Amino acid sequence: MDYSEHWEHQHRQDNRDSALHVAEGTAEQPSVNPNFKRKRRPSLTTEQYVAGILSGDTTVLSQAITLVESNRPEHYDQAQQIIEACLPHSGKSIRVGITGVPGAGKSTFIEAAGGMVASLGHRLAVLAIDPSSERSGGSILGDKTRMETISSNPDVFIRPSPSAGSLGGVARKTRESVILCEAAGFDVVFIETVGVGQSETAVHSMVDIFMLLQISGAGDELQGIKRGIMEMADMVVINKADGENVQRAKLTQRQIANALHLFPEPESGWRPQVLTCSSVEGSGLSEIWKGVEDFIAFTKKNGFFVSNRRRQNKYWMYESINEALRNSFYRDPNIEAAIPEMERKVLGDRLSSFVAAKKLLEMYFGDMKVGTEL
Numbered sequence: 054m055d056y057s058e059h060w061e062h063q064h065r066q067d068n069r070d071s072a073l074h075v076a077e078g079t080a081e082q083p084s085v086n087p088n089f090k091r092k093r094r095p096s097l098t099t100e101q102y103v104a105g106i107l108s109g110d111t112t113v114l115s116q117a118i119t120l121v122e123s124n125r126p127e128h129y130d131q132a133q134q135i136i137e138a139c140l141p142h143s144g145k146s147i148r149v150g151i152t153g154v155p156g157a158g159k160s161t162f163i164e165a166a167g168g169m170v171a172s173l174g175h176r177l178a179v180l181a182i183d184p185s186s187e188r189s190g191g192s193i194l195g196d197k198t199r200m201e202t203i204s205s206n207p208d209v210f211i212r213p214s215p216s217a218g219s220l221g222g223v224a225r226k227t228r229e230s231v232i233l234c235e236a237a238g239f240d241v242v243f244i245e246t247v248g249v250g251q252s253e254t255a256v257h258s259m260v261d262i263f264m265l266l267q268i269s270g271a272g273d274e275l276q277g278i279k280r281g282i283m284e285m286a287d288m289v290v291i292n293k294a295d296g297e298n299v300q301r302a303k304l305t306q307r308q309i310a311n312a313l314h315l316f317p318e319p320e321s322g323w324r325p326q327v328l329t330c331s332s333v334e335g336s337g338l339s340e341i342w343k344g345v346e347d348f349i350a351f352t353k354k355n356g357f358f359v360s361n362r363r364r365q366n367k368y369w370m371y372e373s374i375n376e377a378l379r380n381s382f383y384r385d386p387n388i389e390a391a392i393p394e395m396e397r398k399v400l401g402d403r404l405s406s407f408v409a410a411k412k413l414l415e416m417y418f419g420d421m422k423v424g425t426e427l
Contacts, residue, residue, distance in 0.1 A: 097113070099134045099135055102116070102120075103139060105117075106135070106236050107142060107236060107237070111210050114233060115212070117132070117135055118230045121136070121226050121229045121230055121233070132229070135233070136229050136232055139232055139233055140232060142236040143235035143236050144235060146231075146234070146235045147240065147241050147242070147349055148231065148242045148244065148260040149242065149244070149262055149264060149345060150246070150256040150259070151163065151246070151266065152245070152256065152263075152266065152282065153265060154266070154267060157268050158266065158268070158292045158293055159266055161332040162266060162290070162330075163179060163200065163245060164202055164332070165333075165335055165338055166243075166341065166342070167179060167200075167203045168202055168203050170342060171203065171208045171209055176210075176238055176239045177208065177239060177242075177243065178209075178210045178212070178234035178237075178242045178243070179200075179210070179211045179242075179245065180212050180227055180231065180242065180244050180245070181245045182227050182244065182247065182252050182256055210234065210237075212234075224255035224258075225369065225376060227244065227259070228259045228369055231244070244256050244259065253281075253282050253285065254281075257285045258365055261349060261352070261361070262288065262349065263285050263286055263287050263288075264288045265286040265290070266290050266292050267289055267305065268291065268292055268293050268305075269293070269294070269298060269302045269304065283313065283316065284319075286325050287321070287323060287348055288325055288326050288341070288344055289309050289313070289326070289327045291306050291327070291328070292330060292331070294329035294336070295331035295333055295336070299329075302329045303329065310327040313325050313327065320357065321351075321352050321355075321361070322351075322355055322357065323352065328344060382417055385417055392413065395413060396409075
């Protein structure tokens, strides 16, 4: 043994004798049992899915909605077959869109109102549109854990929003989920907007009545409310009207009611109501539901209910075409290969964005002439 080896041996021996010595310990154990084998859930046939949905089986309904949300082509094809089979059994629910300013208490309101609706003998489905879920995780998953009262109710079905990245994709899948929920026997559907921006427009295009939640005591109540959202609202609800906030809620109610009178009469012919409630105390909820029922009865009588649903069906036909074309374009192998080079040319000012787009479209459509409007 030479000097260096002797020194290392002695150094290790000294360390072992030291009070600061740390034993090597045992090797780290695997976090998952190596003998564990995940059991694959047996896939159902289209007929089994449809039969389960029509019988009100929420487990099968959840699995079918998962198919709707999937981006796999084989899942898409089966999902469309299920939707087509369920379509004759749908359309018999009241579809309620719910949006609100941040902090308006949508989750608490949905739990309180949903519990009351279920107590009246209705079956309730709660869905959400959240185009930001891919980035932020959204909030409906948290909502489901907070809605302890109604989530355990067998007459209530709560479905987290799909994380599809694009608003169009999320909205289409939510609308298809509504059809499946209606076929499963849910006669009231709440559709909540979790994201911001155009998600309110997407929800408005698939519901019978659009409800805007607002709170008082947060400064100028009319500031920050987009005119477009106010014009879409069929009902405005001032939430958290309890305790010392009751008088402020009534003041806000008068302010918003006066503002709504300045807007032109809606196409439905219904003047939007402004109501107050307390989701915590449960006050005002029965009046809100009566307002929903009055609106549905009013629009069915004057024909707007049917014409609105037909217009929505037409709108989603074109939206589905647009989404299918967009997905087909970006998934084309030639386009995927060409886009990076086109981007470099556009960023390097060697090609205008319009010419680049036209070249890519010509590559995709082949001999078909691309319009000059680009």
